[in-house]
Amino acid sequence: MTAVPEAGRPVRLLLADDEHLIRGALAALLALEDDLLVVAEAASGPEALAMARAHEPDVAVLDLQMPGADGVRVATSLRAELPGCRVLIVTGHGRPGHLKRALEAGVRGFVPKTVSAQRLAEIIRTVHAGNRYVDPELAADAISSGDSPLTAREAEVLELAADGAPVVEIAERAALSQGTVRNYLSSAVSKLGVENRHAAVRLARERGWV
Amino acid sequence: MTAVPEAGRPVRLLLADDEHLIRGALAALLALEDDLLVVAEAASGPEALAMARAHEPDVAVLDLQMPGADGVRVATSLRAELPGCRVLIVTGHGRPGHLKRALEAGVRGFVPKTVSAQRLAEIIRTVHAGNRYVDPELAADAISSGDSPLTAREAEVLELAADGAPVVEIAERAALSQGTVRNYLSSAVSKLGVENRHAAVRLARERGWV
DNA sequence: ATCTTCCCCTGACATTTGTCATGCCGACCG
DNA sequence: CGGTCGGCATGACAAATGTCAGGGGAAGAT
Numbered sequence: 510m511t512a513v514p515e516a517g518r519p520v521r522l523l524l525a526d527d528e529h530l531i532r533g534a535l536a537a538l539l540a541l542e543d544d545l546l547v548v549a550e551a552a553s554g555p556e557a558l559a560m561a562r563a564h565e566p567d568v569a570v571l572d573l574q575m576p577g578a579d580g581v582r583v584a585t586s587l588r589a590e591l592p593g594c595r596v597l598i599v600t601g602h603g604r605p606g607h608l609k610r611a612l613e614a615g616v617r618g619f620v621p622k623t624v625s626a627q628r629l630a631e632i633i634r635t636v637h638a639g640n641r642y643v644d645p646e647l648a649a650d651a652i653s654s655g656d657s658p659l660t661a662r663e664a665e666v667l668e669l670a671a672d673g674a675p676v677v678e679i680a681e682r683a684a685l686s687q688g689t690v691r692n693y694l695s696s697a698v699s700k701l702g703v704e705n706r707h708a709a710v711r712l713a714r715e716r717g718w719v
Numbered sequence: 720m721t722a723v724p725e726a727g728r729p730v731r732l733l734l735a736d737d738e739h740l741i742r743g744a745l746a747a748l749l750a751l752e753d754d755l756l757v758v759a760e761a762a763s764g765p766e767a768l769a770m771a772r773a774h775e776p777d778v779a780v781l782d783l784q785m786p787g788a789d790g791v792r793v794a795t796s797l798r799a800e801l802p803g804c805r806v807l808i809v810t811g812h813g814r815p816g817h818l819k820r821a822l823e824a825g826v827r828g829f830v831p832k833t834v835s836a837q838r839l840a841e842i843i844r845t846v847h848a849g850n851r852y853v854d855p856e857l858a859a860d861a862i863s864s865g866d867s868p869l870t871a872r873e874a875e876v877l878e879l880a881a882d883g884a885p886v887v888e889i890a891e892r893a894a895l896s897q898g899t900v901r902n903y904l905s906s907a908v909s910k911l912g913v914e915n916r917h918a919a920v921r922l923a924r925e926r927g928w929v
Numbered sequence: 930a931t932c933t934t935c936c937c938c939t940g941a942c943a944t945t946t947g948t949c950a951t952g953c954c955g956a957c958c959g
Numbered sequence: 960c961g962g963t964c965g966g967c968a969t970g971a972c973a974a975a976t977g978t979c980a981g982g983g984g985a986a987g988a989t
Contacts, residue, residue: 528811528832530839534744537836549759582849601738601811622738638935660966674916687946689968695947705947707883707917870936886976897976899938905977915977 518547520637521586522639523566523627525557525583526599527575535570538626545630557587566594568637573600581607581614588615595636599629605651607716608643618642658700666693668719671710730755730847733776735767735793736809737785745780749835753842754775764788768796778847783810783817791821798825806848809839815861816927818853828852867928868910876903878929881920 522539525545536547549564553558554577561569569587571580578586584596598611599620608619618636620629621644631663632642657664662683669679676694680687698709713719734744734757746757748855757796759774761767764787771779779797788796807828808821817859828846830839831854842852862885867874873894879889886904890897908919924929 528836530809530832531741531744532835534741534748538747599740622740625739626743673915676914684904685967686969687969691945691947691975692949694967696948698947705883705885709826711883872937895937895938898940900977901977902938902979905979908977 513521516543519544519631520568521546521564521566522569522624522633523547523549523551523561524567524581525559525569525575525592526572527552527703528572529598535629537628539630539633543629545633548553552576554580554583557583558590561587561594565591568595568597568633570597570599570633573603573611581611581616583699584611584614584616587694596641597633597636597640597642603644603647603650604715604717605647606649606657608651608717609656612643619647620644621647654707657713657716659713659718660696662711663693663697663700664719665708666690667710667713670694670706671719673707727754728826729754729833730843731756731774731776732843733757733759733761733767733771733779733804735761735775735779735785735790736782737762737763738782745836745839749840756880761822761832762786764790764793767773767793768800771797771801771804775801778805778807778843780807780809780843783808783813783821791817791824791826792822794824794826805849807843807846807852810846813854813857814925815862816867816925816929818861820927822853829857830854831857832884837840839864856915867923867926869907869923869928873903873910874929875898877916877920877923878908880904880916881924881929884916 522545524532524536524584526535529594532550532552536550537545537546547564549558551561554575556577556592557569557571557575570681571583573580580598584598587594587596595621596615598616599622601623603619603681618632619640620632620642624632635642659667666679666683669682676687676690680690683690694706694709698706699715701709701712703712704711710719732755734742734746736745741760742760742762746760749755749757756774759770761770764785766775766787767779767781767785781793783790794808797804797806805827806825807824807830809830809832810817811832813829813831821829828842828851830842830852834842845852870879876889876893880893886897888902890900893900904916909914911919911922913919915924920929
């Protein structure tokens with residue numbers, strides 16, 4: 510139950526972020542901490558998985574937005590393959606829904622990139638010790654925005670509408686009549702309290718509900 | 720005309736990025752270079768301007784996406800107030816149009832965050848020596864996507880339509896008849912070769928034309 | 930000077946989208 | 960069991976949107 514393993518073996522880290530500049534800088538800063546050791550780096554989701562299998566790190570620090578597979582998906586796979594590896598997600602602009610999905614995927618920590626490196630190092634130790642850490646502000650956002658009020662079909666139709674497709678196309682893809690599609694869209698719009706379907710799509714995206 | 724001022728006074732840098740983690744890490748890495756000196760940091764557009772006025776750096780390294788005012792806007796102000804200060808823009812996901820606007824604003828360098836810190840240091844020296852540097856891949860994107868085919872009004876109307884506002888509202892805000900607004904929207908859609916206004920907004924955003 | 934071309938602007942018409950009333954089915958409760 | 964509630968689905972009607980033909984004016988070409 511020691512939070513900081515003073516003289517023990519260091520915490521082995523995997524760092525995954527598609528931005529070289531940031532990943533490298535982060536690796537350099539975390540290397541300054543005596544009890545932390547970066548054993549692998551990755552620039553994409555699949556690469557992160559491969560690196561994790563090869564090096565079996567204690568803690569995986571994953572960016573939420575990566576090419577190939579996002580942080581949450583990687584976390585899900587890791588949970589199955591390497592149960593001993595704790596996952597910490599770092600994100601630029603956190604959406605409430607992402608936090609929820611991340612926690613469901615067994616992620617132990619969730620922090621925005623606005624924290625300092627010093628703070629991040631502390632959080633890595635917290636997570637490694639078996640505790641959880643969620644950024645208070647992101648947690649508050651997630652709680653205040655609550656669960657999705659949308660039903661399964663509403664969310665499905667809204668997702669198909671997300672890229673501006675016309676109703677006919679959505680109806681075809683969902684195997685529904687046009688009237689039904691409009692109805693779901695309308696219902697989603699009123700539940701979300703917005704003006705039109707496009708605002709609904711934006712809001713649902715912000716909240717991470719689609 | 721010395722590209723690397725070996726024993727001269729160091730290059731004075733301003734670093735602006737809203738993500739603490741990255742800014743701090745970057746500052747630490749650049750500090751390792753003997754000829755570079757970070758004299759100021761900022762987390763927002765206005766703050767970056769204030770810091771620049773106070774410290775008069777040789778080179779300003781600005782993130783493109785910042786609260787308050789984006790990198791290009793800051794660059795425009797800097798050009799007027801501190802003509803001696805070179806501006807280098809760093810961006811996560813570069814849109815072609817942003818590069819063009821940046822160059823028009825007198826920016827001397829434009830690089831994605833996928834470069835290494837080592838490389839960034841070299842580019843800072845290049846820019847400080849009075850030369851320009853634009854990431855080859857971003858430049859290729861910008862050239863292949865070309866100039867905006869939209870007229871001034873078309874772009875204006877498209878921008879007002881960007882957040883899903885209905886035509887009536889756009890017409891009011893632009894002081895136009897509804898028919899005219901629809902016409903501009905329609906023209907933009909056909910010029911961009913897409914299905915509907917929403918796809919047009921997305922494409923124009925991607926290209927940095929709005 | 931006149932012609933051509935492009936941009937700006939408009940209203941009328943057809944199409945698409947949003948809203949409403951309605952029916953069906955399964956789940957939950959008394 | 961019968962009743963009620965919420966999700967799923969539909970078509971009819973009203974409102975918003977996209978498309979079209981066309982007029983006026985400024986800039987550049989012949």
